[in-house]
Amino acid sequence: MTIRYLLCIVITTVLFTQTAVASPELGLEQQRKLFIQAERLAYNPNNSAFKKLMEQLEGYPLKPYVELKTLSKFPFMANKKQIERFLAKYEFSPLDRPLRKKWLLYLDKQNQPELFSHFYRDMGNVTLNCSYADMLLQKDPSSAQAFELAKNLWVVGQSQPNDCDELFNKWQKAGKRSSDLVWKRMSLAADGGNQTLIPYLKTLMPQDQQYLGDLWLKVRRSPSQVSRLSNFLGKYPELETEILVYGLKRLISNNRDLALRSWEKLSSRFAFSLSQQKQISHRFAIFLALADHEQAEFWLEKATSFEPDAELLRWHLAHVLRQNNWQDALDVISLVPAESADNNMFEYWKAQAYEKVGAKELADVGLHKLAKQRHYYGFLASGKLSEMPSLNDNPLLIPKEIIDEVASLPAAQRAFEFRKLGRNLSARREWIFLQTQLTQKQKVTAAVLASQQGWHDQAIFGFSNSGYLDDLSRRFPMPFDSQLQSNAKKNNIDVAWAFAIVRRESSFMPDAASHAGALGLMQVMPGTARYLAKKKIRKNSLLNPNRNVALGTQYMRYLMDKMDNNAILATASYNAGWRRVQQWLPEKGNMPLDLWIETIPYKETRNYVKAVLAYQQIYSQHLGGSENLFKKLANMEIQPKS
Incomplete structure (x- = not known):
């Protein structure tokens, strides 16, 4: 069978399924069985049995997945209209991505820049993103958008596909690859990226800066290298301090005393920026507090003198509580921003501190306020007060017609059918997509619907995402x-x-x-x-x-x-x-x-x-x-x- 003949079959089949008269209604259980049969024949769309199955699947929620399978097998120009129609109908749904990716790869290979640009969407695929930027340059050799895309694709800590080489060469020849960008990429490769990139990136740097690549590798392999001052020549102190900050932040986690001694020497020789001092003090403070180190208090105070965040204040509080310094605890808590995500924790310890310093009335006010709330600290407060916890259970009562309205949405129907077939991953993909199509009120309804379907994980996630947390029987179900x-x-x-x-x-x-x-x-x-x-x-x-x-x-x-x-x-x-x-x-x-x-x-x-x-x-x-x-x-x- 020739390719051309095969493509014609695909077109005929897809058009036929869209214009065919629906067969007499079949039960969903029977259609599920037919769906599985149709999936097996999707790569042979000229098969008479397949055509018959597609007629019988008319109106079945998962029929588009059979069409997806066929179109994905034959993503060719002859099927352009069918592919375009399919992608438009199911845009952003789980049906979109697999076909769009194959279609774009085909268009790229066939050198169809106009069509590629029309269908392109950033899907996190580096090869396609490079192709898109390259096509922009083909249209306009000085495209600022293309150069910005090229920069973002190149300045990463990992190797990129060979398919991107042509784009990167054009970007480099246009004079866009500066020494600063090379350094930035080298830093990303060293700090959590692919360190094997460093020797290559080193060759792109000016001759007198190439020693920095070797220095990055040394410190990446052994953070204790920052303690050897002879490693740091001081030729480019601003760049060397970046390596030092990285090494010190790693060293403090496993050799605290060496890190402290190293900092004492290095801080007298190098001019660390305020931002770098803040990073080091924050990291040192937390790791020293974790270890209950004798210098923890000094570093916690030092880090707090910068702009303190909730995590730093949490560990500062934990440290003073270990020392039974309750007045200091109140001083630390007074620095906590009102909008802190850990506010319940700080409120609990404020009440505890008030009690310890003799302000029992203030302590009781704080505990009673917390005890009215349903969370760990609220329950702790109720325990301190010897009261039963407040569960604040308020089950939702949503009319059946509103629930049915959400249940009838195509994505919901597809999700439920996948669950019936035991394909839980596909079901979750459709349900997650459904959430993007719903209003806030509908999201709560969807959570109730999931609970009714015995889909407890999605009910739990749904209530959490919708912000309604008081329907406890559904949020804390008891299956199994x-x-x-x-x-x-x-x-x-x-x-x-x-x-x-x-x-x-x-x-x-x-x-x-x-x-x-x-x-x-x-x-x-x-x-x-x-x-x-x-x-x-x-x-x-x-x-x-x-x-x-x-x-x-x-x-x-x-x-x-x-x-x-x-x-x-x-x-x-x-x-x-x-x-x-x-x-x-x-x-x-x-x-x-x-x-x-x-x-x-x-x-x-x-x-x-x-x-x-x-x-x-x-x-x-x-x-x-x-x-x-x-x-x-x-x-x-x-x-x-x-």
């Missing part, structure tokens, strides 16, 4: 109840705690998979599963809710045993690993639990523990509990390392 109840009982752990872990780990998404490789509802690592089961565990089996919950709750029991039945330490261990958590225990003397949580070095684990504790309280009350778990937590202490 029987599995969690029975396994919690089997492993002698609190079922509300198990629900809280699942809610935080996956939002009840059975097929959740993290970048680190954790899988399923409870985000169990394959290695952990193998250790617990004492045998090899297939990764796919961890996506089975029954197996996943059994192993996840077994792991919770294991951590409780490791942490002397302390559920808070076990919670931190679930996120960070029990060995690391043991390193975070106080060196000597007991530490109040709320303060220990506040000084967990990892922000992710710190927030994780706070969230799980709050969720556990909510689930405890959902399950009929009448106890304020935070009454005990608010007065607990963490014992030192044994």
Whole structure:
């Protein structure tokens, strides 16, 4: 069969499916089966069975995905009208990107600059972006837009595709590649980028500056090189200080004393800018506070003298709280911007500080205000006051016709059909696209709709994104109840705690998979599963809710045993690993639990523990509990390392 004949078939088929009379209505279950059959035949559009299937799929939500498959297979000029019509109809939807990318690659290869420019959109594809900029230069050799695109594509810390070479050559020949841009790219390559670029970039620098490339490589490989003053010749001090700042910021994280000694020497020899001093002081302050270092106070004060941010103030507060300097705590809190995202945390510690300095009335006012709110600090405040937490539950009541209106939208229909077919990734893509098409009120409705469909993860995300947080039964659902109840009982752990872990780990998404490789509802690592089961565990089996919950709750029991039945330490261990958590225990003397949580070095684990504790309280009350778990937590202490 010739290519030309094949292209004609595609045109005929697509046009036919758009003009065919719909077949008698079929049930959705039957159309799902026909859809799967049509997908298999999509690459052979002249097939009579395929034509028949497309007639029968008329009106089925996922029919466009069959058309997408056919057009993506044959993205040629003969199909231009069909492709243009399809891309216009499904612009920005998940149906758009796969076809648009193939179409643009074809147009680029066929040297069709006008059509390429017409269909072009930045999709994060470097090759296509380079082609677009090159086409702009073909039209106008001095195009400012093209040169700006070329600059942005070149000044990155990674290697770019060879397809960009022609564009970069034109950009360079036009005199746009300056030494400053070479330096900027070298800095990006050294600081978190691809360091193998540095030797090449070094050759693009003036001869007397090329030593800086070697210096970048030295410090990238070993930050301790900043302690050797002989490495820094002082020929280009402004550039050398950039390398020094990078090295010092890395060095303070693993060799604090050497970093401090190095700074003392370097600061007397080099003129660091105010911006660089701010960067160094901020980094030094936080890492010294993390380690409770003897110079932490000095650096915290120094960093705070610049424009302090919430993270710096948080660690400054944690440091003075460790020292029981309650008046200093109030002074630090007074510097916090009113709009700070961590305002609840600062309000809680302000109340604690007021109590410690004898201002009990002010302390009570602060605690009562917090206790009316539903979050970790509100629950802590209620625990301090020996009151039941305020859940502020206000379920949404949305008329059926409004819910049906959102449910009838094409993207929603496609998402639900993908779920019926067990294609959860495709379903989520369509649902995420749907959110971009909705008003704020419709987003709340969509969250309710997702909950009604048993799509709990999207309901949870939907309520969070819409800003409506008071529908607790939908935001804190209890699917997989029987599995969690029975396994919690089997492993002698609190079922509300198990629900809280699942809610935080996956939002009840059975097929959740993290970048680190954790899988399923409870985000169990394959290695952990193998250790617990004492045998090899297939990764796919961890996506089975029954197996996943059994192993996840077994792991919770294991951590409780490791942490002397302390559920808070076990919670931190679930996120960070029990060995690391043991390193975070106080060196000597007991530490109040709320303060220990506040000084967990990892922000992710710190927030994780706070969230799980709050969720556990909510689930405890959902399950009929009448106890304020935070009454005990608010007065607990963490014992030192044994």
